[in-house]
Amino acid sequence: MPDKSKTIAVICGGLSPEADVSRLSANRITPCLEEHYGRVVHLELDQTLPEQLIAQQVDVAFPVAHGPYGEDGRLQGLLDIMGVPYVGSGALASACSLDKVITKRLLQSAGIPMAKDRVVYHNECPDEAALDCVEQLGPKVIIKPSGQGSGIGVQFAMGYEDLKGKLKTGLQMDEKLLVEEFVTGKEITAGVLHLDDYQVLPVTEITTPDGAWYDYVHRYTPGLSDHVIPARISDEQYRRVQEIALKAHQILGCHDISRSDFIVPESGEPVFAELNNLPGMTPTSLFPDGARHAGISFEALICKLVDQALKRGETLRNGRDYWPIPKLDIRPS
Incomplete structure (x- = not known):
């Protein structure tokens, strides 16, 4: 149950290209937190964060700092070292999930269907x-x-010349690029809510009024995308999407929440695209919509996630059984 004595830090912003979107998520979850917990502070993901976490006596962190630095394990590692419990996956799962190549290689070994790359x-x-x-x-x-x-x-890209030019452009910005065969089908997503047990949320189909690809602008501009729940795919495809979403969440070692994206062709297997280990909480975000269709209100979702992080922190503070460690004789000879 929510605890009025607790201070919650919503961590957003930072150096990521998604900093502005993260602030949208922060602004949306703050009213829910303020209603149910003692104090809510917004902290920027910058060099002052460690001293602010100490000065504000933070009990639990709710990271909504999407993209690099906030979602790739670096923030999670800092919070682990400082002993601050937080919502979402740990450092290793976060690092693996944000790197699309590592995600694919880990999940391919488990037989999850992917586009050739x-x-x-x-x-x-x-x-x-x-x-x-x-x-x-x-x-x-x-x-x-x-x-x-x-x-x-x-x-x-279409054809050699087009691809060559776009690779040159992309490699000026990134050290490595993932090139995949183009797979035709519906854009589909499914979230996993992982508290005491696993719950796979209803499968969502993403459509855009102009038939465009679901890009950055369509994701975050109200009215430029629609969420069709349940997705209009076959029963078998629906079951497989949920099955794969859960399997991906478990293999990557995610906690609390994740959302897996797919391309689902007219017939046949869903093709896994990527996993988002810290889904957005903006007004147009997909994960809260899936939770709502599962009967979980936005307010309840936010409180469940914070309470889970608090419980995890309590377990760590109280200590837990671990593998027995042999005693060493380290006296000077």
């Missing part, structure tokens, strides 16, 4: 890499930065 690195010749990609993946491909969220930096 080729990773292009900064030190490669774009001309040769483009030719190799076309030969391996076909003429139409999608190019993704390995460590960004919200569709930032994603490009589509």
Whole structure:
């Protein structure tokens, strides 16, 4: 149950390209927190964060700092070292989840269906890499930065010349790019709420009024996307999406929440695209919508997540059984 004696720090902003979006999430969750907990402070993800966490005597952190620094394990590692419990996945799961290449390699080994891909690195010749990609993946491909969220930096290419130019552009911004074959189908997502047990939320279909790809602008501009719940896919595809979303959450070691994205063709297996380990909480975000259709209000969702983090922190403070460690004789000889 919510505790009026607790101080909650909402951590947002920072150096990520998604800093403004993270502030939208922060502004949306704050009223819920203020109603149920003692004090709520907004802290910027910058060099003053450690001293602010101490000065504000924070009991639990609610990170909504999306993208690099806030979602890639760096913030989570800092909070772990400082002993501040927080909402969401730990450092390792966060680092693996934000890196699309690592996510794919871990999940491919578990047999999860994926689009064929080729990773292009900064030190490669774009001309040769483009030719190799076309030969391996076909003429139409999608190019993704390995460590960004919200569709930032994603490009589509058709044919060798187009791909070569876009690889050159992308490699000026990122050390490695994930190039995937273009898969046609519906854009589908499913969230996992992981508290004392796992709950896979209703599957959502994402549509855009102009038929455009679900890019950064369509994600965060009210009216430029619609969430169709339940998704209009076959019963078998629906079941598989939920099954894979849960499996991905578990394999990557996520806590509390995650949201997996898919492309689902007209028939056949859903194709896993990526996992978001710290889903947004803005007015247009998908995870809260899925929770609402599962009967969990936005306010209840936020409180459940904070209470889970508080419980996790209490367990750590009280200590827990661990593997027995042999005693060492370290006296000077």
